[in-house]
Amino acid sequence: MPRVLFVSYVFPPMVAGGAIRTGQLARFLPACGWDVTVLTVECATGAAIDHAAVEALPESVRVARAWGPNQLVSMRGRAQARHGVAGWLRRRAIGAAKMLAVPDRQITWYPMAVRRGKELLAAETHDAILASYGPATSALVAARLATISGLPFVLDFRDLWSDLPLDVFASDWHRRRASRYEARCVAQAARVTCVSDRMAEHLTTRHNLTSNPAVAIPNGFDPGQLLPSGAGRRAEDAAGHEDRTVGSGDAPPLRIVYAGAVHRFQFVETFLAALRTGLEANDFQRQDIEVTFVGNLSPETPARFGLGGIVRCEPFVPHSEVAALLAAADVLLLIEQPGYWSEFSYSAKTFDYAVTGKPVLALVEADGNSAGLLRELGTGIIMPPNDEGAILTALVELLARPRPEPQAVDTTVSPLKRFDRRRLTAEMATVLAAAVDATRQESP
Numbered sequence: 199m200p201r202v203l204f205v206s207y208v209f210p211p212m213v214a215g216g217a218i219r220t221g222q223l224a225r226f227l228p229a230c231g232w233d234v235t236v237l238t239v240e241c242a243t244g245a246a247i248d249h250a251a252v253e254a255l256p257e258s259v260r261v262a263r264a265w266g267p268n269q270l271v272s273m274r275g276r277a278q279a280r281h282g283v284a285g286w287l288r289r290r291a292i293g294a295a296k297m298l299a300v301p302d303r304q305i306t307w308y309p310m311a312v313r314r315g316k317e318l319l320a321a322e323t324h325d326a327i328l329a330s331y332g333p334a335t336s337a338l339v340a341a342r343l344a345t346i347s348g349l350p351f352v353l354d355f356r357d358l359w360s361d362l363p364l365d366v367f368a369s370d371w372h373r374r375r376a377s378r379y380e381a382r383c384v385a386q387a388a389r390v391t392c393v394s395d396r397m398a399e400h401l402t403t404r405h406n407l408t409s410n411p412a413v414a415i416p417n418g419f420d421p422g423q424l425l426p427s428g429a430g431r432r433a434e435d436a437a438g439h440e441d442r443t444v445g446s447g448d449a450p451p452l453r454i455v456y457a458g459a460v461h462r463f464q465f466v467e468t469f470l471a472a473l474r475t476g477l478e479a480n481d482f483q484r485q486d487i488e489v490t491f492v493g494n495l496s497p498e499t500p501a502r503f504g505l506g507g508i509v510r511c512e513p514f515v516p517h518s519e520v521a522a523l524l525a526a527a528d529v530l531l532l533i534e535q536p537g538y539w540s541e542f543s544y545s546a547k548t549f550d551y552a553v554t555g556k557p558v559l560a561l562v563e564a565d566g567n568s569a570g571l572l573r574e575l576g577t578g579i580i581m582p583p584n585d586e587g588a589i590l591t592a593l594v595e596l597l598a599r600p601r602p603e604p605q606a607v608d609t610t611v612s613p614l615k616r617f618d619r620r621r622l623t624a625e626m627a628t629v630l631a632a633a634v635d636a637t638r639q640e641s642p
Contacts, residue, residue, distance in 0.1 A: 201233040202630055203318060205340040206330035207304050209238035210251030213514050215459060215546040216356050219417055220330050221251045222619045223626060228258050230627035236261045237315050239307055250516040264314035266307030301379050304335040315343040326630050328352045331359060337383045350388035350633040355397065363538050388633035391415050394567060397542045415625050418617030419549040421609060423521050451488040452597055455527035457520055458547045460495045464533045465583040469561060470503045472589035481594050484508055492523060524554050529596060532560040533583055540566025549617055555604035559592060574613045577605060
């Protein structure tokens, strides 16, 4: 079989939304006719670890790790201070790193990664190179190795790069530098892939790829990790409580679960403020509702709203255990930043939520990708993420009506059929094969 060198700084056992995409691409590509060698970073000892995602890889997938200095201080996936002196110091350290490191903080990995990549290419025949952006350093490493080897290079965008409409660059100069790096990598790439149709259109126009347009390969779900919905447990819990009276304490609390990382661009605090307002107005009582954030949210955040007894913050669970976690919930919570994510992507957790058939309290833009999918499935309760009053109204309505039951979901038909990770990986395999064929035809 042909072999691809897959360059991705973000890869299991690292805990990150992008690690799910990269890990499952490596996991399913062998079944699609491609052997895989992964070039990634050594995982930091201070970061959260998902060993199960590595153990799920086929034996034929070879993972090579190159050390990077950033891993000495990385706390990815762990709860981190956002307020007070510790939060201030953390923000200053990140700001300094963004100012000094170009194109990103992972650039210190570049020399070790290129050296390790050259060793891998010399030791075994490879037919193509695939890079997962971001960070940008992954793309630069892959582009350098493609130049050295002459192999076709496929660039997969998990996010926009230099024109990402978020405050991620230290200055306009840094953004202009990123634009030059991006243009160089895209010009060298034999093919460009990304996570949504809208992003594919944008990249095609931005880089004039009309003769070879970017291909959308969205995130999705792993059909091998689907578990029963847990409806039986809820039926037992609710026995004798079909007529729930808010504040009566005669029924178990409504269990709301958020699974995944919380980023600074999300309106998590608006949701927490709505909870606090509902308590202060006696719209519901503390025993009526239980919210669990599983991931990196620090307990200090809900504590600032006086919600320590209602909102629990727990460390991440391996992605292989997410389905069981969601099965124990009554309602799933989704929060997206308005604008960019709604237009250009899907929140990765949207798919884990969608296949449960559970009601999803989706604090997202009404015309965004995630809202559209949940609306098509009939499981979304769509509310603006920055509207505290609308969120409170949704919470009160969820508490007042009978305990919601999951809907039957058939993942083999539209709309979910499109998002089966195995099917999506087969699309990536086709892109890799096309890149190899095009390079051979161009060779003299």
